[in-house]
Amino acid sequence: MQHLKRFAFLFFAILIKAQAQNGVVANYDESQVPPYTLPDVLKTTTNRTVRDKETWEKVRRPEIIKLFEENVYGQLPKSYERLTYSIKNEHGGAMAGKATLKEVVIEVVENNKPLTINLVLFVPTKQQGQVPVFLLINNRGKENTDPTRSHKSDFWPAEMIIDSGYAIAAFHVSDLAPDDSVRYVNGVLGLYPQQLTANDGMRAIGAWAWGASRVLDYFEKDAAIDAKKVALVGHSRGGKASLWAAAEDQRFALCITNCSGNTGAALSRRRFGETISRINTTFPHWFAKNYKKFNDNEASLPVDQHMLLATIAPRPLYATNATKDLWADPKGTFLSLKQAEKVYALYGIESNLPANPPATNQPVIVSPLGYHIREGEHNLTAYDWNNFIKFANVHFKK
Numbered sequence: 001m002q003h004l005k006r007f008a009f010l011f012f013a014i015l016i017k018a019q020a021q022n023g024v025v026a027n028y029d030e031s032q033v034p035p036y037t038l039p040d041v042l043k044t045t046t047n048r049t050v051r052d053k054e055t056w057e058k059v060r061r062p063e064i065i066k067l068f069e070e071n072v073y074g075q076l077p078k079s080y081e082r083l084t085y086s087i088k089n090e091h092g093g094a095m096a097g098k099a100t101l102k103e104v105v106i107e108v109v110e111n112n113k114p115l116t117i118n119l120v121l122f123v124p125t126k127q128q129g130q131v132p133v134f135l136l137i138n139n140r141g142k143e144n145t146d147p148t149r150s151h152k153s154d155f156w157p158a159e160m161i162i163d164s165g166y167a168i169a170a171f172h173v174s175d176l177a178p179d180d181s182v183r184y185v186n187g188v189l190g191l192y193p194q195q196l197t198a199n200d201g202m203r204a205i206g207a208w209a210w211g212a213s214r215v216l217d218y219f220e221k222d223a224a225i226d227a228k229k230v231a232l233v234g235h236s237r238g239g240k241a242s243l244w245a246a247a248e249d250q251r252f253a254l255c256i257t258n259c260s261g262n263t264g265a266a267l268s269r270r271r272f273g274e275t276i277s278r279i280n281t282t283f284p285h286w287f288a289k290n291y292k293k294f295n296d297n298e299a300s301l302p303v304d305q306h307m308l309l310a311t312i313a314p315r316p317l318y319a320t321n322a323t324k325d326l327w328a329d330p331k332g333t334f335l336s337l338k339q340a341e342k343v344y345a346l347y348g349i350e351s352n353l354p355a356n357p358p359a360t361n362q363p364v365i366v367s368p369l370g371y372h373i374r375e376g377e378h379n380l381t382a383y384d385w386n387n388f389i390k391f392a393n394v395h396f397k398k
């Protein structure tokens with residue numbers, strides 16, 4: 001018995017050491033957050049203070065996007081040879097007649113190479129005219145967006161969204177870049193191989209964001225959809241991609257980032273929960289090669305995530321956290337949103353976020369920058385979606 005205990009002790013001691021070496025032991029202690037200075041979102045690289053939206057749009061915003069392209073997410077290809085689509089399946093009597101199902105196959109061609117994005121789309125039948133749509137970047141199992149609805153999931157509660165008068169759509173990240181450090185090249189990157197050799201070439205998160213924009217290209221051709229009212233939703237790694245897509249593509253009218261954490265909505269310089277070095281080590285296929293220069297070196301990064309949120313202004317942006325998901329740094333997410341307020345203010349848009357993070361399950365909805373922290377685990381739930389609908393109702397004036 002004694003023997004066994006000693007063995008167990010040794011085993012765990014070695015395990016903890018190995019984890020510490022990998023940097024897995026994360027800081028969850030607020031008093032251990034290092035002192036940091038955030039780059040000023042309103043100070044240009046030539047040290048000019050931005051005081052109006054014109055200077056923001058002409059000078060500072062493009063500068064920030066460029067900095068994120070070069071140092072974090074990589075370049076996002078802006079052109080392709082052609083985009084076509086076909087409807088694989090259309091069913092007018094879906095959800096007991098409440099919706100029309102469309103399974104759309106979107107084909108994008110570049111360098112003579114085709115790429116297929118499979119879109120699942122339900123459009124409410126009772127709505128007149130073009131309808132706004134929620135588009136989810138699905139980073140979990142495909143069963144979560146089951147077109148037959150024999151499998152239902154709160155990760156994508158399609159019935160609930162249809163009942164609220166919105167269309168609901170989803171595509172799976174694996175169509176763009178499999179979420180795997182070896183296989184991620186088998187997708188969009190096959191169309192833009194030069195991205196793979198460039199230090200500022202995009203990787204999987206960029207590919208998913210690119211995919212969201214191609215779906216938006218499709219929405220512009222679908223007469224049932226109001227392409228000027230597309231709410232892009234992503235959870236966690238998908239939430240990092242939803243932010244990046246909305247930053248790069250200003251056609252997205254509203255952005256939702258759920259529990260997106262590090263290199264999503266949370267401030268990197270706080271080093272609370274997941275860090276840049278951690279994320280680059282575990283997920284080497286997510287961000288540009290250049291991003292690895294900032295492993296354990298956040299201070300030298302010319303941006304922080306509040307600047308990414310700011311590029312979404314003046315469009316409505318909603319972020320979430322969960323109480324048991326400290327890995328995603330709820331406080332750092334809230335602080336990041338607060339920093340973005342300055343840019344919304346340039347548009348004369350006042351944020352209603354409180355000075356400090358709101359209490360658990362107390363969503364801030366009537367504000368261009370919305371937020372909630374939900375009781376529970378890292379996940380995307382019906383509670384979250386219910387607030388997204390309310391947020392969209394306010395901003396799409398439904």
Ligand code: GCU
Binds near residue numbers: 139235237260279282
């Ligand atoms: C991991 C990863 C996070 C990511 C999350 C998810 O926890 O470290 O950065 O957000 O997976 O996608 O669920």
